[in-house]
Amino acid sequence: MARITMREAISQALMEEMDRDPAVFILGEEVGVWGGTYAVTKGFYDKYGPERVKDTPIAENAIIGGAIGAAMVGQRPIAELMTINFGFSAMDYIVNQAPKLRYMFGGQFSVPMVIRAVGGGGRQLGATHSQTPDAIFAHFPGLVVVSPGTPADAKGLLKSAIRSNDPVLFLEHATMYQVRGEVPDGEYTIPLGKSTIQRPGKDLTIVTYCKGLELSMKAAEDLAKEGIEAEIVDLRTLRPLDMEPVLESFKKTNRAIVVEEGWKSYGVGAEIVSRIYEQAFDYVDAPILRVAQKEVPLPYNRNLEQAALPQVPDIIAAAKEVLK
């Protein structure tokens, strides 16, 4: 095991897969000469050259549409969106083309493409650059939506995403590239579409993913000091959604909260809560609560921005509320 950052884990996954499979190449804005705006592909241009690390124009439709086309004819492109917020410019490709082409043409081809995109608030980038719109993308059948919360998961899931024959949207968080964690040595993958228990507990279930995992782990430590043991289920993949570990945990604890960074309305939490009520209603001992972003466009000012984002004390308060 080595203790590395999220950035290093993602970078390793990309490099290992590029070394393994010549069909894999990267395209996106500033991925090459610049080294990636979050430095994830630093050194790639020198190692692999301009054919495999393609700097594109600032043209999201050309980037994602181009990746779809290259994938349909047998390559394995990894398209990088500088931020998921720019993904809205290419919405047609992400939600209306990539997830539908296989089905609409009777399975004649597939779209083995990964879109890597950075999302999330907390860096004072203002309302249009700080969103966590994961739920929007997870709405569409045909797309796989992955969002890891640890370096080990990021590496294993990204490797699986690159090998998958389906289009995968891989959502990273802008404030988590320096997060460190233990990563297994050598070759490993983590299957897409599998939730997992990141922390065992018996008193309540916290369902979360990505940035929410980081916050929930901290909240769980504080709760433990008060004798409350939270079990944390990390979704890791939002579509297809694996409810098994969630339901298993909930049937044990009978109480749950969902923590996500996106807005509460129509969000990931809404989906999880509905499914628990539909599939485990007899086990419900208290209303299930959601911790999420306040319903505002994220402001620039640091204090205001932090007030809008979910925080550790919000999670602790919600946990205590469902235990009342």
Add this chain to the structure above:
Amino acid sequence: MDKENLIQMYYEMVLIRRLEERGAELYQQGKIGGFMHLYIGQEAVSTGLIAAREPRDRVITAYRDHGVAINCGISANEVMAELLGKSTGMSKGKGGSMHMADTSKNMWGGHAIVGGHLPIAAGFAIGDQYAGNDNITICMFGDGATNIGYFHEALNLAKTWNLRVLWVCENNQYGMGTAVDRASAVSEIRQKAEGYGMKNSRVDGMDVVKVHEAAAEALKYIRTEGKPYLLEIMTYRFRGHSMGDPERYRTQDEVKKWQEDDPIGIFRAYLAKKKIALGNDLDGIDAQVETEVQKAVEFAEASPEPGMDQLFADIYAEN
């Protein structure tokens, strides 16, 4: 072009015409659902164009795709079956009129978001360039698609990256019901390629021989130079934009005037003048097509509906 190929082009044009005429009848009988856009009047465009490709060249087009499917070698049976939503259609009845593809014939669809398939076409060429082959992607679209951002992003990328794409604008002079000069800053669409430093030309699309010559020249340029090319083909659709078109935007006189330039009539005259085929020979082909279309209708009507197991099939490649 030898006699056999010329006759083949005539056959394909008549087949497209008759297939669509029958399709329109079936649509009116409620046997075909959704949107259906007829190619009638524009047959010379894809016929001349696709006759000039190598089998390894990929074709991708917009939603007015029945003719392109026929020209790419997809059978009348499969086209008719897909129109009727049957499991024997090339997209298993899940695509319909606007989404016909058969990758074994290098026909990559049938795409119904205006302009949306242009960056995908660029992507095919990225894939081929990456693979190191000299396949060409032929991407067809209407005049209306040249006003949307996708067009400009795709052309810019194609020229910047030297992608082997033949961009084919089928200028039928109306984007739905809006005349080109009411929607486009320049009415000569090929001028838009100039802004990207891309070689381009314009050709009469009612004459299949001229289309074929222009396409062959453009493909030769792309293959040897390794650069994209934009070909504007002037044409006219004799029917409405789709089956539900009140046609308030053009006069009957205008339509009639164009119908006098029927591409099939022009080609018949050409074949007779060049003594390649006499009227009697061509009438024989017409009769053969009539039978083929009738059989296609019977095949499609007799074909099974997709089973309910198809509802969840092919969403993902992996489970």
